[in-house]
Amino acid sequence: MSPALQALMDGCRYPGKGEMKGGVMLEPFVHQVGGHSCVLRFGEQTICKPLIPREHQFYKSLPPEIRKFTPQYKGVVSVSFEEDEEGNLCLIAYPLHSEPVDQENKEPSVDGEPKNKLVKWGKKKPSGLLPDNERARQSRKEEKGKSNREDKAEVLYYSLEKGNLVPQIRHNPWSQQCHQQHLQRMKENSKHRNQHKFILLENLTWRYRVPCVLDLKMGTRQHGDDASEEKKANQIRKCQQSTSSSIGVRLCGMQVYQSATGQLIFMNKYHGRKLSLPGFREALCQFFSDGRGLRKELLTPVLQRLREMRAVLEACESYRFFSSSLLVIYDGAPSPPPSRSRGGEEEDEEEEDDEDDDDEEGAYGGRRDHSIGASPMVDVRMIDFAHTTCRDYGEDAIVHEGGDSGYIFGLQNLISILSQLEEHSND
Numbered sequence: 119m120s121p122a123l124q125a126l127m128d129g130c131r132y133p134g135k136g137e138m139k140g141g142v143m144l145e146p147f148v149h150q151v152g153g154h155s156c157v158l159r160f161g162e163q164t165i166c167k168p169l170i171p172r173e174h175q176f177y178k179s180l181p182p183e184i185r186k187f188t189p190q191y192k193g194v195v196s197v198s199f200e201e202d203e204e205g206n207l208c209l210i211a212y213p214l215h216s217e218p219v220d221q222e223n224k225e226p227s228v229d230g231e232p233k234n235k236l237v238k239w240g241k242k243k244p245s246g247l248l249p250d251n252e253r254a255r256q257s258r259k260e261e262k263g264k265s266n267r268e269d270k271a272e273v274l275y276y277s278l279e280k281g282n283l284v285p286q287i288r289h290n291p292w293s294q295q296c297h298q299q300h301l302q303r304m305k306e307n308s309k310h311r312n313q314h315k316f317i318l319l320e321n322l323t324w325r326y327r328v329p330c331v332l333d334l335k336m337g338t339r340q341h342g343d344d345a346s347e348e349k350k351a352n353q354i355r356k357c358q359q360s361t362s363s364s365i366g367v368r369l370c371g372m373q374v375y376q377s378a379t380g381q382l383i384f385m386n387k388y389h390g391r392k393l394s395l396p397g398f399r400e401a402l403c404q405f406f407s408d409g410r411g412l413r414k415e416l417l418t419p420v421l422q423r424l425r426e427m428r429a430v431l432e433a434c435e436s437y438r439f440f441s442s443s444l445l446v447i448y449d450g451a452p453s454p455p456p457s458r459s460r461g462g463e464e465e466d467e468e469e470e471d472d473e474d475d476d477d478e479e480g481a482y483g484g485r486r487d488h489s490i491g492a493s494p495m496v497d498v499r500m501i502d503f504a505h506t507t508c509r510d511y512g513e514d515a516i517v518h519e520g521g522d523s524g525y526i527f528g529l530q531n532l533i534s535i536l537s538q539l540e541e542h543s544n545d
Contacts, residue, residue, distance in 0.1 A: 141210040144197065149323045150293035152333030152371030152387055152443060153502060156300030157293070158316070160211060163324045164192055168300075169315040172511075176503040177317065179510060183430050184437075187500050192318035199304045199312055207301050211316065272389035276382040278375070283328055283451060290373055292386050322497055327451040332405050333371040334444045334532070335390075338363060338524035342440045342505030343516045353441075360391045361398050365535075366528025369393055369401050370443055375450035376409030399535055405446075406539070414543035416448055416496055421536055423498040428529045432521050439525050440505040444532075447497045 144158040147165050160166045177191035195211040202208055274291065304314075323329040340362065341353035360368045369390030375382050385401065393401060406416050431437070509517045 141198070141212045144209040144211055146293060147321075148290055148293050149329050149331055149373065150296060150371075151290060151331050151373050151384070152292070152335070154296060155502075155504075156296050158209060159321070160195075160318055161321075163321050164318050165321045166195060166197070166211065166316040166318050169194060169317045170504040172506060173503040174317055175511065176506045177319075181434070184434065184500075187427050187430065187498075188503075189322055189499055189501060190320035192320065195316050195318060197314045197316045199301075199314070207305060209301070209304075214315070272386050272392075274384040278380045278382055280377075280380055283375070290384055292371055292384070322445060322447055322499055325495065326447065326449040328375045328449060330374040330405065330448050330450040331372065332374075332402075332446040333369075334446070334528075335362065335368050335370040335387075336366065336442055336444050336500075336525050336528045337439065337522065338366045338527060340441045340505075343438075343507055343514065345505075356391060361393060361395055362528075364395060365398070365531040366524055367398075367444075367532050369398060372401065372405055374405050374407075376407060377450060377452040378411075379409030381409060399539075402535060403539060408450075412539060412543045414540060417536055417540040417543070419496045420446060420498055421533060421540065423496070424529055424533050424536070427498070427500070428526060428533065431526055431529070434508075434521055436509040436518050436520070438507050438518050438522050439500065439503065440507070441502065442500055442506065442525070443502045445497070445499050445501055447499075449495060 142160060144160060144166065147157040147159045150157045155167050157165055157167045174194070177188070180188065194214055196214050198210045198212065200208050200210055271291075304312075323331065338357060339353075340357055341350045345353065357363045362368045369385065370387045371390065372385040373383065383404065390401075403412060406413050507514050507516070507518065
């Protein structure tokens with residue numbers, strides 16, 4: 119059994135049969151573009167991932183100045199791997215009796231909900247995350263061949279028809295691969311009725327109709343202080359063979375919808391490792407492009423956020439964010455045209471808009487935020503803290519001094535590259 123799964127199983131208890139009615143069936147989180155841990159959708163505004171003790175400790179103890187740059191931590195759940203009567207593999211989340219599912223952070227959340235609001239547990243009929251053999255026979259050969267091609271492809275392009283985009287959005291092949299592999303490992307390492315701990319985190323994509331997501335692996339060093347010699351050598355090699363060593367940042371995954379051309383583009387981490395510095399710059403251009411040109415209105419808020427983050431991390435004594443990532447997110451859906459104001463037409467259109475609200479759900483359940491208006495909404499957050507350390511972690515043998523120079527080096531180079539793109543877009 120892997121160390122991660124072993125950590126999940128420690129201290130877990132399977133609930134009684136009658137408690138299943140209070141569980142929540144977890145679904146694949148389709149906007150995961152990087153990493154290897156399985157991320158699942160708990161609800162519209164919440165995701166969950168396997169609990170790693172070090173990452174859990176980070177979220178429970180992070181200082182306020184860093185908190186605004188991370189997803190909101192929402193607590194811990196107990197997840198059961200089960201099979202339904204049809205043989206479908208399901209993951210069902212239950213509240214932990216020993217640790218309530220609460221809101222650890224005290225500041226107001228981005229969506230306006232109070233942080234101390236408990237997660238609501240409702241009845242939800244389990245359905246399969248992975249179909250059984252019988253249900254998978256529909257177009258099996260065709261779909262299997264297509265899936266194999268997508269799994270092996272490092273860059274994928276899909277053409278979407280303009281109009282109602284959401285039903286056309288493809289599942290990110292990387293997220294599918296992650297959750298399928300994780301479920302298979304859980305099946306192989308369990309007796310179907312085991313329990314694992316997962317942490318609940320804010321779903322950073324929930325506000326967007328068509329989320330464009332960039333995952334950047336930050337820092338010149340990726341291995342943690344507790345890494346084995348083999349793991350250390352492997353991570354050093356990956357850094358030396360990628361832009362991590364030269365500029366302290368490399369592409370770990372990307373999905374972007376370019377509205378001008380109707381193309382949906384995916385890149386995975388294997389492509390990101392191969393990118394040279396010019397290739398990395400080109401990938402950033404592609405991410406911030408609508409297919410016709412650079413969306414320079416996105417760059418200013420991203421740069422402002424990165425500069426704020428750099429200032430905070432420079433003042434964070436002893437923190438090291440080994441193998442952490444930076445997420446950049448914006449809505450790729452084209453802005454709606456301005457409403458007309460002649461006579462009663464504007465009022466009529468508002469009524470029509472109200473009737474169409476149900477059709478404007480974000481991709482895979484996220485609702486469109488009508489407060490956005492015509493200006494783009496951009497988010498930049500730090501994620502993945504399984505190898506983070508600081509002097510407050512008393513059990514760590516190594517205590518680092520000063521700020522995380524490798525991460526800050528990556529931020530500075532990212533700021534420089536995006537600043538150059540911004541300047542060239544103004545020419």
